[in-house]
Amino acid sequence: MSAIQQKVSEPVSDELALVQAAKGGDVGAFEELVRRYDRNVFRIAQHITQNREDAEDVVQDAFLKAYSNLEQFQGQSKFYTWLVRIAVNEALMKLRRRRPERMVSLDEDVKTDEDSLPREVADWSPNPEQQYSQAELREILTRTIQGLPPSFRTVFVLRDVEGLSTEETADALELSIPAVKSRLLRARLQLRDRLSRYFQKRESGDGKQ
Amino acid sequence: MKCSEFLQELTNYLDGVIDARTKSELEDHLAWCHNCYVVCDTTKKTIEIYRDSQLYPLPEDLRTRLRSAIVSKCQARKKAGPKQV
Numbered sequence: 001m002s003a004i005q006q007k008v009s010e011p012v013s014d015e016l017a018l019v020q021a022a023k024g025g026d027v028g029a030f031e032e033l034v035r036r037y038d039r040n041v042f043r044i045a046q047h048i049t050q051n052r053e054d055a056e057d058v059v060q061d062a063f064l065k066a067y068s069n070l071e072q073f074q075g076q077s078k079f080y081t082w083l084v085r086i087a088v089n090e091a092l093m094k095l096r097r098r099r100p101e102r103m104v105s106l107d108e109d110v111k112t113d114e115d116s117l118p119r120e121v122a123d124w125s126p127n128p129e130q131q132y133s134q135a136e137l138r139e140i141l142t143r144t145i146q147g148l149p150p151s152f153r154t155v156f157v158l159r160d161v162e163g164l165s166t167e168e169t170a171d172a173l174e175l176s177i178p179a180v181k182s183r184l185l186r187a188r189l190q191l192r193d194r195l196s197r198y199f200q201k202r203e204s205g206d207g208k209q
Numbered sequence: 210m211k212c213s214e215f216l217q218e219l220t221n222y223l224d225g226v227i228d229a230r231t232k233s234e235l236e237d238h239l240a241w242c243h244n245c246y247v248v249c250d251t252t253k254k255t256i257e258i259y260r261d262s263q264l265y266p267l268p269e270d271l272r273t274r275l276r277s278a279i280v281s282k283c284q285a286r287k288k289a290g291p292k293q294v
Contacts, residue, residue, distance in 0.1 A: 003225025004256055027283050034276055039267045042275075046265040055265070056275060063279045068286060121244045124251050129258055141262050160256045161264075166224075185220040192248070192255040199251075 015079050023070045030070075034063050037080055040162055041087045047157045048091035050146055051098070058094060062087035077171055081164065084172040088154060095150065128199030144194045148187055155180055156187035210238040215245050223253055 021029035038059060045058035065086050066073075073082050129137050145153055158169045159180070170180045215238050221227045222235050239246045267275075 004223055004253060025287055027280055027287060030283055031276065031280050034279055038272060038276065042267040043265045056271070059275050060279055060282075064282055064286075067279075067283045121247045121251075123247045124254065128254070138262065138264060141259060141264060145259070145264075156259075161259055163260075166226075181220055185216075188220065188223075188252050188255060189216075189248075191259070192252045195255055195258075196251065199254075 016075060019070065019073060019075070019079050022067070030067055033079065033083075037083055038063075040080075041083065044084065044087055044154075044157055044162065045091045045094075047145065047161070048088065048150060048154055049094045049098070051094075054091070054094040054098070058087060058090045061090045065090070078168070081168045081172050084158065084162075084164070084168075085174070088158075088172060092150070122196055122200045124196065124199040125201045128195075132198070140195070140198050144191060147194060148190060152183050152187035152190065155183040156191070159184050160188070210234050212238075212242060212245055215239075215242070216248070219249060219252065222249070223256070 015033075018029045018033055022033065041062055042055055042059050045055035045062075046052065049055055049058065062083065066083050069086075073079065125131065132140065145156070148156070154173065155169060155175075158164045158172060159166065164172065166177055166180050166184075169175075169184075170177045173180070175183075215235060218227065218231060218235055222232065227235070239249060
């Protein structure tokens with residue numbers, strides 16, 4: 001079984017030049033950075049807040065905060081990783097405001113029964129996603145990932161959906177590398193387990209009616 | 210190798226960040242343990258399905274609106290001076 005192919009990240013050679021120009025007051029250069037990353041920031045924000053309006057606010061607030069604090073970006077990490085850190089914090093603030101009854105923290109380390117390996121593992125159908133329409137599949141995937149604790153969901157989205165490396169994810173979330181790895185493993189296993197309800201291979205003659 | 214040990218290494222294995230010896234031990238285990246094979250295979254599919262799913266796309270009109278709001282606020286801040294937050 002081969003390893004998962006990592007996403008190829010965009011070339012960053014000219015990125016520092018754009019950041020330098022933006023620091024010097026070139027709003028056009030900053031606009032280019034917005035153009036490069038707005039989709040990613042929106043997706044991350046929507047995954048964390050689970051709310052479209054909040055995600056729109058997060059995109060604006062995160063880029064404005066980045067612009068106002070460009071002087072603090074020293075170029076030790078990639079601009080994108082630095083931006084993601086700002087966006088994740090903005091998104092978590094939104095989530096806390098919306099759900100004040102439940103403290104939301106990235107340090108949250110949730111133990112659940114789903115962590116252990118089940119004794120009977122049902123295999124999936126080949127190409128299970130093709131059993132559903134695109135709209136149905138989207139609904140299943142959204143509902144499934146929304147069931148994860150925010151700390152797991154965020155790590156999974158940065159690593160596996162956005163393609164950040166373990167080190168970049170740790171940097172963006174201010175977590176240790178072992179903490180990222182442990183959350184990622186559990187997020188992946190929990191999603192797999194939950195998706196099995198939809199994708200499980202059905203015995204012949206036992207077709208879904 | 211026990212199933213629990215396999216599970217601990219699953220993320221490193223799927224990410225391809227594992228030394229050759231551990232990799233061959235994991236693959237020996239996969240060859241005879243059907244449960245772990247299925248968990249490994251379907252976890253990989255889980256990741257691929259999410260990666261390819263394009264959940265939450267940003268529509269072009271919304272994108273344009275957000276970008277022009279950001280740019281005009283940046284310009285306002287520039288005029289107000291660099292220390293304004």
